[in-house]
Structures are given as structure tokens and as C-alpha cells.
Amino acid sequence: MASDQKPADLETETTKAVEEPPRPPKSTSLDKCVTVDVVLRVVLFAATLTSLLVLVYQQSVKAPPRHRLSLRRRGGGQVQSLARFHLSCRYLAAAASVTCLYSIITILASISVLLKPAFNTSFLIFFAIWDVVILGVMASATGAAGAVAYIGLKGNRHTNWAKVCNVYDKFCQHLAGSIAVALFASIVLVFLIVLSVLSLHKKIPK
Amino acid sequence: MASDQKPADLETETTKAVEEPPRPPKSTSLDKCVTVDVVLRVVLFAATLTSLLVLVYQQSVKAPPRHRLSLRRRGGGQVQSLARFHLSCRYLAAAASVTCLYSIITILASISVLLKPAFNTSFLIFFAIWDVVILGVMASATGAAGAVAYIGLKGNRHTNWAKVCNVYDKFCQHLAGSIAVALFASIVLVFLIVLSVLSLHKKIPK
Numbered sequence: 001m002a003s004d005q006k007p008a009d010l011e012t013e014t015t016k017a018v019e020e021p022p023r024p025p026k027s028t029s030l031d032k033c034v035t036v037d038v039v040l041r042v043v044l045f046a047a048t049l050t051s052l053l054v055l056v057y058q059q060s061v062k063a064p065p066r067h068r069l070s071l072r073r074r075g076g077g078q079v080q081s082l083a084r085f086h087l088s089c090r091y092l093a094a095a096a097s098v099t100c101l102y103s104i105i106t107i108l109a110s111i112s113v114l115l116k117p118a119f120n121t122s123f124l125i126f127f128a129i130w131d132v133v134i135l136g137v138m139a140s141a142t143g144a145a146g147a148v149a150y151i152g153l154k155g156n157r158h159t160n161w162a163k164v165c166n167v168y169d170k171f172c173q174h175l176a177g178s179i180a181v182a183l184f185a186s187i188v189l190v191f192l193i194v195l196s197v198l199s200l201h202k203k204i205p206k
Numbered sequence: 207m208a209s210d211q212k213p214a215d216l217e218t219e220t221t222k223a224v225e226e227p228p229r230p231p232k233s234t235s236l237d238k239c240v241t242v243d244v245v246l247r248v249v250l251f252a253a254t255l256t257s258l259l260v261l262v263y264q265q266s267v268k269a270p271p272r273h274r275l276s277l278r279r280r281g282g283g284q285v286q287s288l289a290r291f292h293l294s295c296r297y298l299a300a301a302a303s304v305t306c307l308y309s310i311i312t313i314l315a316s317i318s319v320l321l322k323p324a325f326n327t328s329f330l331i332f333f334a335i336w337d338v339v340i341l342g343v344m345a346s347a348t349g350a351a352g353a354v355a356y357i358g359l360k361g362n363r364h365t366n367w368a369k370v371c372n373v374y375d376k377f378c379q380h381l382a383g384s385i386a387v388a389l390f391a392s393i394v395l396v397f398l399i400v401l402s403v404l405s406l407h408k409k410i411p412k
Contacts, residue, residue: 091349121410128403132338132396139342140392143297143349151357151367161357161367186346190338193399197334200406204327 030120033199037127038110040192045103047185048138052096054178055089089148089175092182095141099134099185106130121203128196135189142182149175236326239405243333244316246398251309253391258302260384261295295354295381298388301347305340305391312336327409334402341395348388355381 106127113123153172155163165172312333319329359378361369371378 121407125403125407129400132341132399135338135342136345136392136396139345140349140352143346144353146346147350147353148357151354152365159358159368159370162365164365186342190342193338194335197331197403197406200403200410201327201331204406204409205411 030199030202031114031117033195033202034110034114034117034120037192037195037199038107038114040188040195041103041107041110044185044188044192045100045107047181047188048096048100048103051178051181051185052093052100054174054181055093055096057174089145089178092141092145092178095137096182096185099138099189102130102134121200124196124199128193128200131189131193131196135186135193138182138186138189142179142186145175145182146179149179236405236408237320237323239401239408240316240320240323240326243398243401243405244313244320246394246401247309247313247316250391250394250398251306251313253387253394254302254306254309257384257387257391258299258306260380260387261299261302263380295351295384298347298351298384301343302388302391305344305395308336308340327406330402330405334399334406337395337399337402341392341399344388344392344395348385348392351381351388352385355385 109123109127113120149172151161152164152175155161315329315333319326355378357367358370358381361367
């Protein structure tokens with residue numbers, strides 16, 4: 001009986017070894033990287049959506065299109081000025097929209113990488129390159145909106161550029177919030193690129 | 207004699223084989239990448255230095271410090287306004303200075319990588335991460351200066367932000383040139399990061 005059991009035990013052990021091959025530690029750490037990537041991309045999505053919604057919300061609350069038009073016809077200078085101030089922040093709204101859409105696409109792509117790790121390297125290259133382009137757009141839009149908002153807040157008495165924020169305090173608070181969130185999104189993008197670079201580095205044999 | 211010559215020939219061949227081992231194609235392509243990297247960094251240095259010099263030059267020509275001070279005491283509004291307009295572009299000057307200094311350091315580092323390819327991977331990681339940070343700074347500075355210059359060029363009649371460029375035409379031309387070169391530097395930084403990522407990708411075994 002004892003001699004019969006031995007081959008059976010060996011067989012079971014062999015089957016176990018075939019069924020559960022020991023996973024290399026590298027792929028586990030890469031899985032962790034992809035998980036962090038997904039989390040950061042969700043944060044990026046939330047940040048850009050918040051920035052966009054705050055910009056759109058304040059525009060709709062302060063000066064709805066019809067009201068703006070009727071006031072324009074009557075010569076309503078103040079509401080027009082607000083709308084005009086908004087125009088200079090259109091670039092930020094456009095950049096936030098593009099980044100938001102991009103983050104949705106890359107969240108789905110990252111999840112697909114988690115499910116099928118074979119495409120990992122191709123996606124890492126794709127992510128790293130496009131993240132850099134999106135970072136450039138977001139950073140410049142944040143800088144542009146920040147500069148205009150600063151003039152709106154402080155004015156410039158030498159060039160006779162008047163303050164706007166002492167009249168539209170809530171508008172400026174919203175705008176500042178939107179810019180702060182956009183800046184946060186840019187920093188998240190920097191972290192995402194660094195993560196992609198480090199993930200690529202992990203794949204290089206030492 | 208013929209039998210004596212044969213071992214001598216063999217020895218020469220063996221020595222040749224030891225002296226000149228066939229170089230793998232990968233390292234050649236990586237050398238090319240490092241060469242392109244050095245060239246791009248030299249272009250980056252030239253672009254940021256040009257941007258910085260144009261900003262500093264126009265400031266010194268238009269309003270030298272003593273003249274500015276004396277006019278300020280007398281209440282010289284126009285020259286003050288120019289100086290004030292400059293202040294809003296200080297961020298671009300600071301960003302260009304930092305990028306210029308950074309490009310010098312990385313040119314030297316890239317040349318050292320060409321001489322000692324053993325440090326290649328470590329430098330690629332270093333370059334990629336710092337390039338991303340510098341790109342964020344340069345892009346936001348370009349955006350900020352561009353936004354302020356646009357207000358200076360077009361004005362904003364609704365917020366009573368007057369044009370400045372119809373008075374200081376040469377100043378605005380210089381500023382536009384400086385911003386254009388800064389934008390070019392940002393694009394060069396994008397290419398540098400993409401190059402680093404692709405170089406890392408080449409080192410991954412397929």
C-alpha cells in the first residue's frame with residue numbers, strides 16, 4: 001500500500017507544480033505599478049472633471065446665454081465683461097475637457113493591461129508619450145488662466161488694468177479653485193509619467 | 207615554411223578577434239539615441255538662452271534701472287507701466303534661466319554617457335524624470351507670459367484693460383519672439399522625453 005501511495009503523491013505534486021507555477025517577483029511589482037497607474041488616472045479624471053464643472057457652472061450661474069445677449073443689446077457692460085473674462089479661460093476649459101476624455105480612455109486601457117499583462121510594454125510607451133503631450137497642454141493652460149486670474153485679482157494700475165475680483169468675488173473664488181485643481185491634475189500627470197518610466201526601467205534586465 | 211606561417215596567421219586572427227569584438231547592433235542604435243539627445247539638449251540650451259537674452263535685452267534697452275527710478279520719482283507713468291508689464295513676464299525669465307542651466311548640466315551628462323555607456327540606463331531615468339518637471343515649468347511659464355502678452359496686444363474693452371502693444375510696438379515684438387522661442391523649447395523638451403522613453407524601450411529584451 002505504501003509503495004502504491006508514493007507514485008500517487010508524486011503525481012499530485014507534479015500536477016500542482018504544473019498548475020501553479022511560481023510567479024516571478026517582477027511581474028507582481030509591475031502589477032502593483034499598473035494598479036497605482038489606474039488609481040492615479042482615476043484621480044486625474046476626477047480632478048479635470050471638477051475643474052471643468054466649476055468653470056462651466058460659474059459661467060451658467062453668472063451669465064446665462066440669453067440673459068447675456070439681452071444685456072449686450074441694452075449695453076450691459078458688467079455682465080459682458082464677465083463673459084469676456086471667461087473667454088480668456090476657454091483654453092483651460094478646453095484643456096481640462098481633452099485631459100478628462102483622455103483619462104477615461106487610459107483608465108480603460110490600464111484596466112485591460114491588468115487583465116492581459118502581455119500588452120504591458122506597448123501600453124507603457126503609449127501612456128508615457130501621450131501623458132507628456134497632455135502635461136504640456138494642461139500646464140500651459142493652467143499658467144495662462146493663472147496669469148489672467150492674477151491680473152483680475154490684483155489689477156495693474158500702471159497699465160490701467162482694473163481689478164475684476166472685487167466686483168465678482170464668487171466668480172474669482174470659483175476660478176481660483178478651478179485653476180488649483182488643474183494644477184493638481186498637472187502634478188498627477190507628472191507622477192504618471194514618472195511611474196511609466198520607472199515601470200519601463202523595471203523591465204530592463206540588470 | 208608554409209606550416210610555420212599557419213600558426214602565426216591563426217595567432218594574428220585570434221588577437222584581432224580579441225581586440226575587435228563585433229559590437230551588438232543594439233548598442234549602436236543606443237549610441238545614436240544618445241547623440242540625438244546631446245544635439246537636442248544643445249538646441250534646448252540655445253533656445254532658452256535666446257528667450258532669456260531677448261527678455262533681458264528689451265528690459266535694459268527700454269528702461270534702464272536708473273532712468274526708471276528717476277522717472278518713478280517724477281511720476282513717469284509710461285516707463286513704469288513697461289517695467290510693470292515686465293514683472294508679469296518674470297516667471298518666463300526665471301523658467302528660461304532654470305532650463306538653460308539644466309540644459310548645460312544635462313549636455314555634460316549626455317557627453318559623459320557617450321564616453322562611458324555603462325551609466326546609460328541610470329542617466330536615462332534621471333533625464334526622463336527631470337525633463338518632465340522642467341517641461342511642466344516651461345509650459346506653464348510660456349502659457350502665463352502668452353496670456354499676458356495677448357491682453358497687452360488685444361486689450362479687453364469690457365474690463366477696461368487697455369492695449370499696451372500699440373504704444374510699445376518693439377517691446378511686444380521682442381516679447382512675442384521670446385514666447386515663441388520658449389514654446390519651441392517646450393516642444394524640444396517633449397521630444398527629449400519621448401527619446402528617453404524610446405531608448406529605455408530599446409533596452410527591454412523582446
